[in-house]
Amino acid sequence: MGMNDSERGWIEVRDLLTAAESAVIVEECATICADPSNRHPRDKPVAGTIHLEALDQRVGEVAELLARAALRHAVAAWFASDHIPEPLQVSLRSPGPGFGDQDLHRDTMEGPPPEIPEVVTAIVALTDFTEHNGSTRIIPGSHRTSQPAATFRGRRRAVDEAVLTGPAGTAFVFSGHALHAGGRNESTCHRHALQIVWRRGQF
Template sequence: MTDREHLHRQGFLLLRQAVPADWLEHLRAVFDAGVKPSDQWPVPRGADWHHSQLDADAQVQAVCRLPALLAVVGELIGERFFLAQVEGRAPLAGGGQQKLHRDLSAQRPGDTVGAMVYLDDYSPANGATRIVPGSHRPAPEEAPFDFADESGAVQLSGSAGDILVFDVDLVHAGSLNVSGANRRSLLINYFAEPLYPSHLETAALRGITMDASERFEPGDFGFFGV
């Protein structure tokens, strides 16, 4: 199986140490400075998470444009796409537990890709993400996914600077931050170009301040392992 086939079959890729190490201190500082209480967002956010508005920062934007990241995003989306959103999230001590779920494509399978950039080391102790590999494209004869069934879930672990890139139809969830240690991350969304009008309609409600007019072409950044 080629790396490309593996990516499409599994629905995700974990890019280890993709963010330059000397960027991390600045990114953490930007995250901390941008944290806003739930009631200061256009739509209130979950009270057991820190949410950070940081999409105007130049280095955050540079992370969103790392060639290795865009290469995987382009491979998954398969058509012209744009950077729609980036914000910071971190589960508070005793918070962060989510039920398994899908974020769901908008118009066709694969038209939306998420990326989670870890700014701190992550493990089951501080609420690392759970995923169900291969759950993004169920076969027609499969029974509907039971989101209460955790038997197929894998909890990730790794180091600051890793990036999880995933098809938003992949079943996933945040986890309980048992230790209370920092687990700051950037959550990025990329959309296929046809989703731009609907993106503009909801951007203000999502607290987006950045310009999303730049376009990227699949294949412009190569692809890992090929």
């Protein structure tokens, strides 16, 4: 029997976006990258891993996505509250071929796992997430442990880690306490994804 969502540490939301909607957001992001007059201080439009920030304020389709019930239900389930804070971060994260290989890390403070996560993170696949194109890795159950992320420094793998795969438009909504990392993109194309972070108590 498999673990349920709250035990494994992530909720999978299939079809949050259609393939066509995902492609529109990728196009909008490409337009931003090509326009030097449209820059956020933390954008990295030309990099091994492309980053664009504050996309809820720059891409209408992203702002609209944040209001979708399926996403809001998943975030509300983690926070055990229908009151969802404003997202702290709404960014594009697109590792190119050979990039993306992160160390496993948490998006919140190290230490004992909180009953209710301080932070909830969503990764929304904008291209198909496969085993080999840099899909996010996550250690099931790690949102309930206090194992230091430093255990995995040097791109160390966990024996039981899972790779979050699914078609473009799938969202993976996880406790920010879960140990996770972008995988290495072994494909010939960018792996586009939105990374959205909410923090409890954020207004």
